[in-house]
Amino acid sequence: MTIDNLRSPDLAARPATAAAPAVTAGSDLLRLDDLHISVHHGAATAIRGISLTVQPGEIVGLVGESGSGKTLTCRAALGVLPDGCTIDQGSLSFAGHDLTTLSRRGWEGVHGRLMGAVFQDPASYLNPSITVGHQLAEVLRVKLGLSRRAARQRSIELFTSVGLNHPEHVFHQIPAELSGGMLQRVMIAIAISCDPQLLVADEATTALDVTIQAEVIELLRRLRAERGLAVLFVSHDLAVVAELCDRVVVFYAGEVVESGPAREIIERPRHPYTQALLRVASVGDFRRRELQVIGGQPPQVGEHITGCRFAGRCPAAAAVCRSGPIAPVTVDDQHEVRCVRAQEAWTAGELAAR
Amino acid sequence: MTVTSMPRAAGADQPRRAPARGAAPRRRRSRIIVSRLGGGLAVLVPIVLISTFITYSLGALSNSNPAATILGQDAATPAAVARLNHALGLDHPLIVQYWNWLTQAAHGNLGRSYFTQIPVAQSIAQRLPVDLSIAVLAVILAAVIGGGAGMIAAIRRGGWFDRGVTVACSAASTLPAFVVGIILVVLFAVTAHLLPANGYVGPSTSIAQWLAHIILPSLALSLAVSADIARQLRTSLVEVLEQNYIVGARVRGLPYRRILVRHALRNAAGPALTILGNDFPLMLAGAVAAEAVFSLPGLGQLLLQSAQTRDIPVVQGLLLVISCFVIVVNLIVNTTLNWLYRANDGIGT
Numbered sequence: 001m002t003i004d005n006l007r008s009p010d011l012a013a014r015p016a017t018a019a020a021p022a023v024t025a026g027s028d029l030l031r032l033d034d035l036h037i038s039v040h041h042g043a044a045t046a047i048r049g050i051s052l053t054v055q056p057g058e059i060v061g062l063v064g065e066s067g068s069g070k071t072l073t074c075r076a077a078l079g080v081l082p083d084g085c086t087i088d089q090g091s092l093s094f095a096g097h098d099l100t101t102l103s104r105r106g107w108e109g110v111h112g113r114l115m116g117a118v119f120q121d122p123a124s125y126l127n128p129s130i131t132v133g134h135q136l137a138e139v140l141r142v143k144l145g146l147s148r149r150a151a152r153q154r155s156i157e158l159f160t161s162v163g164l165n166h167p168e169h170v171f172h173q174i175p176a177e178l179s180g181g182m183l184q185r186v187m188i189a190i191a192i193s194c195d196p197q198l199l200v201a202d203e204a205t206t207a208l209d210v211t212i213q214a215e216v217i218e219l220l221r222r223l224r225a226e227r228g229l230a231v232l233f234v235s236h237d238l239a240v241v242a243e244l245c246d247r248v249v250v251f252y253a254g255e256v257v258e259s260g261p262a263r264e265i266i267e268r269p270r271h272p273y274t275q276a277l278l279r280v281a282s283v284g285d286f287r288r289r290e291l292q293v294i295g296g297q298p299p300q301v302g303e304h305i306t307g308c309r310f311a312g313r314c315p316a317a318a319a320v321c322r323s324g325p326i327a328p329v330t331v332d333d334q335h336e337v338r339c340v341r342a343q344e345a346w347t348a349g350e351l352a353a354r
Numbered sequence: 355m356t357v358t359s360m361p362r363a364a365g366a367d368q369p370r371r372a373p374a375r376g377a378a379p380r381r382r383r384s385r386i387i388v389s390r391l392g393g394g395l396a397v398l399v400p401i402v403l404i405s406t407f408i409t410y411s412l413g414a415l416s417n418s419n420p421a422a423t424i425l426g427q428d429a430a431t432p433a434a435v436a437r438l439n440h441a442l443g444l445d446h447p448l449i450v451q452y453w454n455w456l457t458q459a460a461h462g463n464l465g466r467s468y469f470t471q472i473p474v475a476q477s478i479a480q481r482l483p484v485d486l487s488i489a490v491l492a493v494i495l496a497a498v499i500g501g502g503a504g505m506i507a508a509i510r511r512g513g514w515f516d517r518g519v520t521v522a523c524s525a526a527s528t529l530p531a532f533v534v535g536i537i538l539v540v541l542f543a544v545t546a547h548l549l550p551a552n553g554y555v556g557p558s559t560s561i562a563q564w565l566a567h568i569i570l571p572s573l574a575l576s577l578a579v580s581a582d583i584a585r586q587l588r589t590s591l592v593e594v595l596e597q598n599y600i601v602g603a604r605v606r607g608l609p610y611r612r613i614l615v616r617h618a619l620r621n622a623a624g625p626a627l628t629i630l631g632n633d634f635p636l637m638l639a640g641a642v643a644a645e646a647v648f649s650l651p652g653l654g655q656l657l658l659q660s661a662q663t664r665d666i667p668v669v670q671g672l673l674l675v676i677s678c679f680v681i682v683v684n685l686i687v688n689t690t691l692n693w694l695y696r697a698n699d700g701i702g703t
Contacts, residue, residue: 080601104610112607125602127617131694138616139606192604 027096029198030054030077030115035090037072044302047072047254049090055197058229059220061241061262064251066296070234073251074202077232078117079107094198109131112143116191120203122183126175126301132158132186137191143194158189161217165255181212185219192223198230205240211218215292217244221318238281243265247334250274253299253309256328260335272314308339316341382615390692394685398678403456405677406670409451411667420444420468420666435581442468444540455670464671469663474671477656484554485641487564491572492579492637493630499576500583501626505619507584508591519584526581531640535647537575542570552649571644578640579633583626590622597621631687635680 003030030053037047045068048340054060062070075081079102092099095115102110111117119125126135133155140151152171159167162185175183184204191199201220205213216242223229241248242262249259250271258271269275276294296313299305307322308314314321320340329342421438422430439445443454458465464474507519526534543551547568555563594600595618603613643656653672660668 078605080604107604108607108609110607111605115605118604119598119602121598124598127599127603127621129621130617139608142609142612143607187602194607 015274027056028049028053029056029058029095030232031091031093031113032073033093035076035092036088037069037076037081037085038088039072039085039301041084042088045088045254046085046301047076050251050254050256051090052249052256052259054230054232056197056232057224058247059231059233059245061245061248062232062234063236063238063241063248065236065277065294065298067301068251069254070236070251071202074117074200074232074234078115078200080112101107112139112191112194112196114196115198115200116194116196117200117202118184118191118204120206122180122187123175125187126183128175131172131174132178132183133173136186136190139190139193148198154193158193159186162186162189162192163215164189181208181216184208184212184216188216188219188223192227192229196225196229198232200234202234203236204233206235206237207273213240220244220350238266239278250277254301255309255338256336257310257338259338260332264332264335266343268332268335270331270335270342271310271339272316272341273310276313332347357416387689387692391689394688398681401681402677404672406456406459406674407452409670409673410455410666411448413669414448414451416664418664418666420664423664424468455667458672459674463687464674465667467668468665474652474667477668478653478671478675481651481653481656483556484645484650485567485638485654487557488571488575488636488641488644488650488652489637491568492598493634495576496579496583496630496633499586503580504584504587504626505591505614507588508595508622509614511588511592516588519588523581523585526577528655529577530643531574531578532643532647532652534577534643535571538570538574544571552647554650554652556576570646571641571650574644574647575637575640579630579637582629582633586629587622587626590625591618594618594622620694623694627687627691627694631684634683635676638676638679 007339017289024033031315032050032052035047035050036045038044040044050069050073052060052062052073061229064070072085075085076087079099081087087100088337092112099107099110120342127131133152134159135149136155137146137148140146140154141148144151144152156167156171159170164170164182164185170178170182170186175186178186187204188199199220204220205216220229220231220233221244224231233241233245245262247260248262248265250257250265250273252273257267258269258274265274269278273294280294294313299312305311307324308317308326311317311321318340326338328336328338330336331342419435421435421442421444425434425438436445443451445680462475464478466473467477503519503522507516510516538553542549549566550569554567558563600613600618603617604610608617638654641652642658644650645652645654653676656668657672659665660672
């Protein structure tokens with residue numbers, strides 16, 4: 001059974017209350033424009049001018065180390081920023097409709113039907129005292145108006161389609177009775193239950209062991225192929241991103257330092273930070289045997305830095321790097337780098353020798 | 355995938371895969387609740403035995419001489435006392451007396467008052483509806499007032515309502531029921547003439563009159579419990595609202611009100627429910643004072659009188675009924691908690 005069978009005709013009727021965009025070909029599905037987010041009630045700016053887009057049916061990878069703002073960006077895109085975090089500047093839109101000032105009720109229409117989400121720790125994102133089947137059926141009944149019986153049947157079909165064995169049995173189990181991989185499949189089933197156009201996967205495979213991780217990635221790929229689902233895939237694992245994503249956006253200290261097609265980024269990284277990440281991850285030409293680390297610490301959130309935020313850890317930092325803000329440079333088609341030396345054509349071999 | 359056969363739904367109109375009804379875990383869940391309920395009932399029996407035995411012993415150890423008291427000072431010759439003791443069965447060893455009482459109680463016969471000769475079961479049955487009405491209404495009021503205040507305080511945490519609830523809770527929990535009762539009588543009965551100040555009318559006479567007579571004592575009893583519930587619910591609800599699964603429910607696009615009730619309140623209700631169960635005996639104790647304030651013909655006054663006159667059969671019967679109520683209420687609370695928190699069933703049970 002393919003997932004397409006699950007599309008019900010009533011899904012075509014999107015809610016009128018929410019921004020109900022008809023996606024036109026070629027337009028951006030998700031668009032973040034110069035987004036600034038402050039944390040701790042405005043005490044510090046954690047995200048400074050993030051711009052990124054996700055096209056319909058595209059899988060975009062967000063990489064960067066812990067604290068670089070990947071998750072905060074996801075939460076902003078989903079409209080569920082933690083307490084004390086606010087969007088200070090910039091805009092957020094979905095298929096051309098502004099979401100920056102959307103009301104809570106407006107978001108209720110967007111969530112599920114336009115955007116779904118899965119997270120790193122699926123057990124904590126499911127209600128521990130309600131059966132997983134009930135949690136999926138609840139969404140189907142509330143969002144799609146299905147009857148109890150129809151919702152139950154659709155839930156079991158969805159559980160089957162995300163690769164859960166014995167879906168009738170799983171339906172009656174609570175999260176504590178399922179493994180991490182099974183829970184992530186349940187989360188994916190819930191996230192795609194109302195046929196959204198975009199799935200935000202925040203570190204969705206990080207906590208899973210390697211074989212389950214591969215299966216979940218395969219599932220995401222299949223969902224894209226079968227229903228044109230776009231995915232914003234957050235990970236700090238470059239190997240996974242390289243395997244799955246069409247485009248990659250590299251985060252460092254609340255900024256995008258490099259973005260472009262996945263193949264281009266993996267094979268010809270221009271930013272020293274991306275190069276360092278690849279070296280650490282042992283991806284592409286940077287295969288090494290010994291454990292690699294990036295020296296130094298990323299700047300503290302809110303720390304004031306003139307110029308390149310990576311300069312303190314960069315092996316090639318020069319005076320010009322610290323003198324003023326670095327503008328992103330387009331080095332190739334769609335390949336943008338925020339580095340003064342972006343134009344220098346470094347080969348992987350040269351870098352490895354550094 | 356296993357599809358269990360389903361004879362009833364095997365018609366031609368069924369889709370190719372009929373939903374398998376009654377899968378194992380659902381059945382298992384109800385079985386767990388039934389077994390807990392059975393376990394609770396099994397605990398009830400020894401608790402009743404122990405508590406009644408203790409009170410029985412206390413009655414005997416209190417060095418009272420019921421026969422002498424009944425006969426009065428003039429008639430209490432040693433021979434007459436011995437005769438009456440024999441008639442009352444008080445010449446047997448304590449354990450035998452207790453056994454006799456217990457076997458009679460098991461048949462619904464709680465004996466007769468030493469002084470009035472009225473059957474204990476009868477006087478309890480007369481007065482029980484008064485206390486039951488007040489206690490049940492007080493529980494409902496506590497759940498509504500305390501629950502509502504705690505919930506709104508948690509949702510608007512840090513706001514003026516939240517702070518107001520905190521102050522009001524501290525004030526309310528320091529006031530004993532009889533003080534609150536007197537204040538309420540002054541406010542609603544003496545000053546505003548809205549409600550009767552005292553007395554009791556049974557629901558069979560007039561529902562409206564019944565409610566008018568029990569609302570003030572119930573309110574007086576429920577206030578301190580409301581305060582406890584509001585504080586507990588606020589704390590646990592604030593904690594639950596910060597959990598990831600609330601964010602999880604939001605990104606599924608569920609309406610906020612539904613998330614609040616079905617996901618947050620359900621998981622936060624536990625401590626408040628426990629409080630309600632724990633405070634129920636306090637409500638019964640408070641009923642004694644409330645009955646005095648509102649001149650209600652309730653169990654509390656009967657208990658007080660019979661304890662003062664050492665009317666042991668009445669005290670004993672009352673304690674049996676009260677301890678049964680406390681245990682049943684706790685059983686209900688525990689079963690509800692069990693139903694709310696599936697996670698506590700454990701894995702692989």
